[in-house]
Amino acid sequence: MLMIDCPWCGNRDESEFMYGGEGNIVRPQDPESISDDSWSDYLFMRKNTKGLYMEQWLHSYGCRRWFLAERETVSYEILNTHKIGEINPESKS
Amino acid sequence: MSEIPTAKSSIEKELNSIPTFNTLNESSVFISEKRFKDHINLRLDISDDGNVDALGNILGVEVPIEPNTVNINGEVSVLWLGPDEWLILTTECYPNSMLDRLSKGLIGKVASIVDMSGGQTVINLDGPNSMNLLAKGCTLDLHPRVFGDGKCAQTIIAKTGVIIRKIDNSPSYDLIVRRSYADYLVLWIKDAAREYGLSLAK
Amino acid sequence: MRGAYRLNSGGRLDRDRPLEFTFNGRIYSGYVGDTLASALLANGVRLVGRSFKYHRPRGIVGSGSEEPNALVQLGKNPRTSPNQIATQIELYDGLSASSVNCWPSVKFDIRSLTGMFSSLLPPGFYYKTFMWPRFLWGLYELILRRSGGYGVAPDMKDPDRYDKINAHCDVLIVGSGPAGLSAAVEAGRTGARVILVDEQAEFGGSILNANENYHKSHGMNWVSSILDELKLMPEVTLLPRSTAFGYYDHNFVGVLERVTDHSSISDGLSPRQRIWRVRAKEVVLATGSIERPLVFQNNDRPGVMLASSVSAYINRYAVKLGSSAVVFTNNDSAYSSVLDLLSSGVDVAGVIDPRPKPNGTLPNIVRSHGVPIFDSSVIVDVKGSKNIRAVELMNIDYDSKKIYGKSHKLRCDLVAVSGGWNPTVHLHSQSGGTLRYDVSKSCFVPGINSQNEQSVGSCNGTFDLKECIDDGIKAGSRAAYATGFGVGEWSENTACTDFQTEDPLCPMWKVPSSGNESKWTKQFVDFQTDTSSSDIYIAAREGYESIQHVKRYTTLGMGNDQGKLGNINGIGILADALGQDISDIGTTTFRPNYTPISYGALAGPDKGILFDPVRKTAIHEWHEAAGAKFENVGQWKRPWFYPRGREFMEEAVERECLAVRESVGVLDASTLGKIDIKGPNATDFLERVYTNSWRKLQVGQCRYGLMLGEDGMVMDDGVTAKLEDDHYLMHTTSSGAGNVMNWLELWLQTEWPDLNVYLTSVTDQWATIQINGPNSRNLLSKICEGIDLTNDAFPYMAVRRGVVAGVQARIFRVSFVGELSYEINVNADYGLHLWESVIGAGKNYGITPFGTEAMHLLRAEKGYVIVGQDTDGSMTPSDLGMNWIITKRKDDFLGKRSLSREDSIRTDRKQLVGLITEDPSTVIPEGSQVISSSSGSVPVPMLGHITSSYMSPTLGHSIALGFVEGGHSKLGEKVYVSINDSKVISAFISNPVFYDPQGKRQDV
Structure with missing residues (x-):
C-alpha cells in the first residue's frame, strides 16, 4: 500500500487515489490533420518504463485534483509529486 | 395545497435504534446527527484579490488557504476542500440564508455556489474512544499532533468518502458524508463501536 | 493437579490458576502461562502428530512459530481452526485440540505404512506418475487430496468478530x-x-x-x-x-x-x-x-528437540523433558542447555560436538560439571520409534567432513540439537x-x-x-x-557489559552419510513436508539447480511453516550437491505472511451488510414498505419491480408497463448522476466533451448528449439542461457518474486550464422523481404551482423552476420511455415528501410506481440503448445508428478523430438492430449469439449478440436489441439465435425503434 504525497493535501494512503496512467501526454493540437498512426500513438502507446516513470494520479477521495508523480517502477518509491502545470509536459508525437 | 413539508434526515431511523444514554460505560462513544442550515459548495478563483475581499465580507471570515483547515466565525464555518473549493456550513442559529447572500454578493464573479444541504449530512462522534473508532476505518493519522483542532480532511472511512473535521480534543469529530452513504456509515460505526459501547447523544 | 513431568518450582507459570484441557479426547491439566505444547510435554505427551507424506510419528521440536510438527485442530465447530501451532497456543480452561493428519489415531496411523515404501516415493513422484493419462488427473487429484491434507475447515459460519x-x-x-x-x-x-x-x-x-x-x-x-x-x-x-x-x-x-x-x-x-x-x-x-536443527538419520523422532526449546521448556514452563539427555551441537550456545537440563534434574549422558576440543566459556563450565563431551563426533542414527532409546555416534574428521571409525551407542530419551542460528x-x-x-x-x-x-x-x-x-x-x-525526535545521542548499556568467549561454529548442513547421498535416507530436512536430504541430492542429480525449482520439486519449505527450520539446511545441502557456494545458491523468496493468518482476520468487519456500501435514495424506505424487489445498480439499491399480492415478476412488470403507456407511472430516478456545471466557458466545455452542438441551446432547454472516450467509443450519455447562460446541469448514467466526473476533471485540470468552468457533483443533493404517461400532466397540475404546464409554454425538452408539493423544484420535460413525462428534482430532504404527494395526487389516475425492469422494457420498446448494458465500450455512435448526434459544425470534440480511423469506418462493424422473433411469444435470452444459418458445421460464424430482450406487453410480441455485423444494411433479413447445440430461434432484423417511431406520444 503506497503512501502518496498529494501536492495539496500531503501524505495520504493509496486508497484515496485513482491511477491515471502515464502523465504529461499532450493531446495533439489539431487531431484532424494528423495520420491514423500518429493518432493511435497518442491514444494507445505508453512508455511503461522500468525505472522512473511520470504518472498522473487523481486524489479522488481528497481534494479531487489531478497531479503528476514520478514513481520508480521497480522499488515503487515515489520521488516527487507535482501540481499540474508545475513542470512542462513533453510533447507527444 | 399541502402543508409546508419538513426536511427528512437520511439516518434518523438507524440512529434511533441506538440507546440514548449509557452512564455505566465510560468507554462509550457518543453519536449524533448535526443539522446545519446551509451546506454550500463554493468554487471561486482567489488569485483575484477582489474575490477574496468580496467573499470575506459576505462570510464574515476569510476562506482558509492552507489545505485541510477550517476557518470559523460564530455560526459560519468554512472548510478547505481544494485550492479553489470550500464547504460552507452555517448552524441553525444563523439568521439569514447564506446561499442567498452568496448568490447576490458574488454576482458578476466567476463562482460556483451549489446548495448541498440535502445531499450530505453531518454525524458527530464524541468521547475518548472516538479516535480509535475512526482509526478502524480511516487511514489518516488522527493523532492530535497531526490532526488537531481546526483541521479537516477529505478521506475515506471504511468504504465511503467523508470529510472529517476535528471539533475538539475530547476528542470530537464531525463526519460529513454524502446522503446515500450515510446509512452505511452509521451501520459501520455501530459495528466498529461494539467494544466501546455506542450511545446516542442528546 | 500438576502433570507428571512438571518441575516442582520455577517457570513463568501461575500455579494458583490450574487449567483443564483436552487433547485427542483425553483430559489433561496445565497452568496459566503454559502453551498447549508445554502443557502436553508436562503431561508426558510426546507424540503429537503424524508427518504429511510418510505418516511418521512426530513430536514437539520447537517452542515458537518455527514449530513444524505440532499442528493441531483447535476448538470445535463452528470455532474450529485447522493447523494451529501448539507452541503458539496459550492454554486456557476448556481448550480442546486434536492431532491433524492421522487416521484412525495418532498412535496407530494406517497410512504410516507408506513409510515402509518411502523409497518408492521420490521427489516428483506425483508429477511423474500421475500425469498420464492426462484425463485421469482429476481423479488422481481427488484421491491424493484425501490422503494428504491437514485438518478440516469449519463448515459453519464463523461466530467471532x-x-x-x-x-x-x-x-x-x-x-x-x-x-x-x-x-x-x-x-x-x-x-x-x-x-x-x-x-x-x-x-x-x-x-x-x-x-x-x-x-x-x-x-x-x-x-x-x-x-x-x-x-x-x-x-x-x-x-x-x-x-x-x-x-x-x-x-x-x-x-x-x-x-x-x-x-x-x-x-x-x-x-x-x-x-x-x-x-x-x-x-x-x-x-x-531461529535455531537450526541438525540433519541426521531419524532426526525426526519424538524427543529430538531444538536445544533452545529444551531450555525454554525448562526455564519458562518448568517441564522435565526426560530422564537422560544428549546434546548434539556444532556451536557453543547449546552448552547452556546442558546447564538447564542439569538444573531440571535431567541427567546429561554427553555432549556430541563435531568440533575438536571446544574451549569456549560455556563448554568449559559444562566440563566442570562432569558432563562428558564427545568432541569430533556426530550422531549417525537415533534408535526408537515413538520414544527414543539411544543414539549412535561416530567420529568425524573436522577438515574432510568424513565420518570414520566404529559407531557406539549412548542411551538417552531426549536429544537436544543445535546446528547454529538463522x-x-x-x-x-x-x-x-x-x-x-x-x-x-x-x-x-x-x-x-x-x-x-x-x-x-x-x-x-x-x-x-x-x-x-x-x-x-x-x-x-x-x-x-x-523522525525528528531526540538529539541523536544514546544512553549507556547498563544491562550487560560482558562478552563471552566462543569458539567458532562448525558449519554442518547435514551429518555426512557413509555412502551415496542420494540413496533414500531418513535424514529429514523439512519435517512438515517430509523432505529428506536425499530428495535434494536426487533433485540436483536430475538437473535442478535453482533453489526456487528445487523447492517446488522436493516441496522443501512449502509447508505452512514456510521452512523456518529446514530451508537453510536445504540450501546448504543443495550447495554441497551442486558443488557450489551457499552464497551463490541464495534463498527462496520470503513472502508474507510470516505465520498463517485466518481469512476471518483478513476480511475483518467487511462482510454481510458491511461488505460493500449500500446506497439508498431518499425514498428508499417507501419502496421497502411497498414490498419492492430491489436491483443492484453499482452500489445503489433501486426498486426493480413492485409485486402486488402474489404476482410474479413478469406479471408485475407487465402491469407497470401498461400503466405508463395508458395512464401514469412514477419512477424513483434519484440515482441518476448529476453534475452542476458553472462558469463563463461552460458552453465551450460541453462542446468539447459531447459530440453534438450546444451553442444554440437556449436557457430553459435540455439536450441529449453522447460522451465518447478518446477512442471514439460511447462512454456515457444523458440529458443536460441549460439553467442559465453560464450554468448547466448534466445528467449521467447511474453507474457511470463517478467515472464521468473524474474524466471531465482530468480534461479541465490537465488539458484545458484555459476553460473557466467549475464542476460539482450534486447526485445526492437532488431526489429525482419521474412521472410518465398520458396522465402525467394532469397529475402534475394538481401539485405544481407557478408553472404553465401547457405544451406550448412548457414543451418537450424544456426545463422550468417552480414549486411542487410545497417544495422548490426543477422540472425537466424529458422522457426515457417515450411518453409525456416530467422529471422533478427537489432537495433530497424533501424527496420522500414529494413522492408521497405524487402518489397521493395520482390515486385517481391509478398511479403505479414502477421499477427498473419496467423502465428498461419501456425504453427498449423505444429503441433507446442503455450505456453499459447494450454497449460495452466498443461501440461508436455510428454503430448505434446515432450519426445524427455528431455535428459536422465542430472542428473537434473528445473522440472525434477516432471516428474516422480505419477501423471505425468499417461497414461490417457490429451495429445496433432490433430483432423480432418469428414466433412472437419466444423471448430470446440476453447474451445469445446471432448466427446466419440454422444448420451447418461448427464452428458457426457469429454475426453478433443480443443485449436486451423482453416480452413487450404494449406490442404483444417479444422484442430484442442486439448488435449484428453490418446490421444496418440487413433490415428484414432472417437470422438465427443459437440457444444451445440443438436449438435455434429464428428472428428478423428490424429497426430498433419498435414503438411510436415518430415520437408523437412524448411531445403532446
Missing part, C-alpha cells in the same frame, strides 16, 4: 527481546510515537526462555523495569500477542493481534483478532533468530532488503535496505548479548532521531 485498525507511528519495533526492548525504551524516551509488537503473550523474547543474569539479577527483572518505564510513556503502544506478518511498500506493516484467542470466555463485544495496519516512519526489526530475516527480506551470506557466522544476514528499516540483534546476525543490547539502544535512538 474480527477487527481492523489503522495505526501511525514514528518507530515500529518488531520483537521484544534484548535488542527490541532496548530500542523501544530508547526511542520512547525521546517522545516519539513508538509501537512495540511481539508475537508472544509476554514481552522479553529470548530472555523468557533463558536463565541468564543481567548485572547479577535475572534477565526478566531487567525486562520488567523496561516495561514499567514503557507503560508510563503516553506515546508508546505495547502490543503483545501480535505478529508482524507482512512488510509492504512505504513502510506499511501488517500486524495480527490475537485479542481474545487466549481466553475461553468471549464477551461477544471484543474482537477475536485484530489486524493493525501500521504505517511507520521508521522500523526496527528485532525479530531474533537470523529471522523474513520481514527485512519482505521489505525489499537484500540478504548476504556471512561465512564467519554461517548464516544469511540482512544486506542492503530498501526501506526505512534497520535490523538489530540476532536477526542481524549479532548473537552476543552485550552487542544485541548496544545495537538495540543505538537503533532506537537513530530511528527516533530520523
Whole structure:
C-alpha cells in the first residue's frame, strides 16, 4: 500500500487515489490533420518504463485534483509529486 | 395545497435504534446527527484579490488557504476542500440564508455556489474512544499532533468518502458524508463501536 | 493437579490458576502461562502428530512459530481452526485440540505404512506418475487430496468478530527481546510515537526462555523495569500477542493481534483478532533468530528437540523433558542447555560436538560439571520409534567432513540439537532488503535496505548479548532521531557489559552419510513436508539447480511453516550437491505472511451488510414498505419491480408497463448522476466533451448528449439542461457518474486550464422523481404551482423552476420511455415528501410506481440503448445508428478523430438492430449469439449478440436489441439465435425503434 504525497493535501494512503496512467501526454493540437498512426500513438502507446516513470494520479477521495508523480517502477518509491502545470509536459508525437 | 413539508434526515431511523444514554460505560462513544442550515459548495478563483475581499465580507471570515483547515466565525464555518473549493456550513442559529447572500454578493464573479444541504449530512462522534473508532476505518493519522483542532480532511472511512473535521480534543469529530452513504456509515460505526459501547447523544 | 513431568518450582507459570484441557479426547491439566505444547510435554505427551507424506510419528521440536510438527485442530465447530501451532497456543480452561493428519489415531496411523515404501516415493513422484493419462488427473487429484491434507475447515459460519485498525507511528519495533526492548525504551524516551509488537503473550523474547543474569539479577527483572518505564510513556503502544506478518511498500506493516484467542470466555463485544495496519516512519526489526536443527538419520523422532526449546521448556514452563539427555551441537550456545537440563534434574549422558576440543566459556563450565563431551563426533542414527532409546555416534574428521571409525551407542530419551542460528530475516527480506551470506557466522544476514528499516540483534546476525543490547539502544535512538525526535545521542548499556568467549561454529548442513547421498535416507530436512536430504541430492542429480525449482520439486519449505527450520539446511545441502557456494545458491523468496493468518482476520468487519456500501435514495424506505424487489445498480439499491399480492415478476412488470403507456407511472430516478456545471466557458466545455452542438441551446432547454472516450467509443450519455447562460446541469448514467466526473476533471485540470468552468457533483443533493404517461400532466397540475404546464409554454425538452408539493423544484420535460413525462428534482430532504404527494395526487389516475425492469422494457420498446448494458465500450455512435448526434459544425470534440480511423469506418462493424422473433411469444435470452444459418458445421460464424430482450406487453410480441455485423444494411433479413447445440430461434432484423417511431406520444 503506497503512501502518496498529494501536492495539496500531503501524505495520504493509496486508497484515496485513482491511477491515471502515464502523465504529461499532450493531446495533439489539431487531431484532424494528423495520420491514423500518429493518432493511435497518442491514444494507445505508453512508455511503461522500468525505472522512473511520470504518472498522473487523481486524489479522488481528497481534494479531487489531478497531479503528476514520478514513481520508480521497480522499488515503487515515489520521488516527487507535482501540481499540474508545475513542470512542462513533453510533447507527444 | 399541502402543508409546508419538513426536511427528512437520511439516518434518523438507524440512529434511533441506538440507546440514548449509557452512564455505566465510560468507554462509550457518543453519536449524533448535526443539522446545519446551509451546506454550500463554493468554487471561486482567489488569485483575484477582489474575490477574496468580496467573499470575506459576505462570510464574515476569510476562506482558509492552507489545505485541510477550517476557518470559523460564530455560526459560519468554512472548510478547505481544494485550492479553489470550500464547504460552507452555517448552524441553525444563523439568521439569514447564506446561499442567498452568496448568490447576490458574488454576482458578476466567476463562482460556483451549489446548495448541498440535502445531499450530505453531518454525524458527530464524541468521547475518548472516538479516535480509535475512526482509526478502524480511516487511514489518516488522527493523532492530535497531526490532526488537531481546526483541521479537516477529505478521506475515506471504511468504504465511503467523508470529510472529517476535528471539533475538539475530547476528542470530537464531525463526519460529513454524502446522503446515500450515510446509512452505511452509521451501520459501520455501530459495528466498529461494539467494544466501546455506542450511545446516542442528546 | 500438576502433570507428571512438571518441575516442582520455577517457570513463568501461575500455579494458583490450574487449567483443564483436552487433547485427542483425553483430559489433561496445565497452568496459566503454559502453551498447549508445554502443557502436553508436562503431561508426558510426546507424540503429537503424524508427518504429511510418510505418516511418521512426530513430536514437539520447537517452542515458537518455527514449530513444524505440532499442528493441531483447535476448538470445535463452528470455532474450529485447522493447523494451529501448539507452541503458539496459550492454554486456557476448556481448550480442546486434536492431532491433524492421522487416521484412525495418532498412535496407530494406517497410512504410516507408506513409510515402509518411502523409497518408492521420490521427489516428483506425483508429477511423474500421475500425469498420464492426462484425463485421469482429476481423479488422481481427488484421491491424493484425501490422503494428504491437514485438518478440516469449519463448515459453519464463523461466530467471532474480527477487527481492523489503522495505526501511525514514528518507530515500529518488531520483537521484544534484548535488542527490541532496548530500542523501544530508547526511542520512547525521546517522545516519539513508538509501537512495540511481539508475537508472544509476554514481552522479553529470548530472555523468557533463558536463565541468564543481567548485572547479577535475572534477565526478566531487567525486562520488567523496561516495561514499567514503557507503560508510563503516553506515546508508546505495547502490543503483545501480535505478529508482524507482512512488510509492504512505504513502510506499511501488517500486524495480527490475537485479542481474545487466549481466553475461553468471549464477551461477544471484543474482537477475536485484530489486524493493525501500521504505517511507520521508521522500523526496527528485532525479530531474533531461529535455531537450526541438525540433519541426521531419524532426526525426526519424538524427543529430538531444538536445544533452545529444551531450555525454554525448562526455564519458562518448568517441564522435565526426560530422564537422560544428549546434546548434539556444532556451536557453543547449546552448552547452556546442558546447564538447564542439569538444573531440571535431567541427567546429561554427553555432549556430541563435531568440533575438536571446544574451549569456549560455556563448554568449559559444562566440563566442570562432569558432563562428558564427545568432541569430533556426530550422531549417525537415533534408535526408537515413538520414544527414543539411544543414539549412535561416530567420529568425524573436522577438515574432510568424513565420518570414520566404529559407531557406539549412548542411551538417552531426549536429544537436544543445535546446528547454529538463522537470523529471522523474513520481514527485512519482505521489505525489499537484500540478504548476504556471512561465512564467519554461517548464516544469511540482512544486506542492503530498501526501506526505512534497520535490523538489530540476532536477526542481524549479532548473537552476543552485550552487542544485541548496544545495537538495540543505538537503533532506537537513530530511528527516533530520523523522525525528528531526540538529539541523536544514546544512553549507556547498563544491562550487560560482558562478552563471552566462543569458539567458532562448525558449519554442518547435514551429518555426512557413509555412502551415496542420494540413496533414500531418513535424514529429514523439512519435517512438515517430509523432505529428506536425499530428495535434494536426487533433485540436483536430475538437473535442478535453482533453489526456487528445487523447492517446488522436493516441496522443501512449502509447508505452512514456510521452512523456518529446514530451508537453510536445504540450501546448504543443495550447495554441497551442486558443488557450489551457499552464497551463490541464495534463498527462496520470503513472502508474507510470516505465520498463517485466518481469512476471518483478513476480511475483518467487511462482510454481510458491511461488505460493500449500500446506497439508498431518499425514498428508499417507501419502496421497502411497498414490498419492492430491489436491483443492484453499482452500489445503489433501486426498486426493480413492485409485486402486488402474489404476482410474479413478469406479471408485475407487465402491469407497470401498461400503466405508463395508458395512464401514469412514477419512477424513483434519484440515482441518476448529476453534475452542476458553472462558469463563463461552460458552453465551450460541453462542446468539447459531447459530440453534438450546444451553442444554440437556449436557457430553459435540455439536450441529449453522447460522451465518447478518446477512442471514439460511447462512454456515457444523458440529458443536460441549460439553467442559465453560464450554468448547466448534466445528467449521467447511474453507474457511470463517478467515472464521468473524474474524466471531465482530468480534461479541465490537465488539458484545458484555459476553460473557466467549475464542476460539482450534486447526485445526492437532488431526489429525482419521474412521472410518465398520458396522465402525467394532469397529475402534475394538481401539485405544481407557478408553472404553465401547457405544451406550448412548457414543451418537450424544456426545463422550468417552480414549486411542487410545497417544495422548490426543477422540472425537466424529458422522457426515457417515450411518453409525456416530467422529471422533478427537489432537495433530497424533501424527496420522500414529494413522492408521497405524487402518489397521493395520482390515486385517481391509478398511479403505479414502477421499477427498473419496467423502465428498461419501456425504453427498449423505444429503441433507446442503455450505456453499459447494450454497449460495452466498443461501440461508436455510428454503430448505434446515432450519426445524427455528431455535428459536422465542430472542428473537434473528445473522440472525434477516432471516428474516422480505419477501423471505425468499417461497414461490417457490429451495429445496433432490433430483432423480432418469428414466433412472437419466444423471448430470446440476453447474451445469445446471432448466427446466419440454422444448420451447418461448427464452428458457426457469429454475426453478433443480443443485449436486451423482453416480452413487450404494449406490442404483444417479444422484442430484442442486439448488435449484428453490418446490421444496418440487413433490415428484414432472417437470422438465427443459437440457444444451445440443438436449438435455434429464428428472428428478423428490424429497426430498433419498435414503438411510436415518430415520437408523437412524448411531445403532446
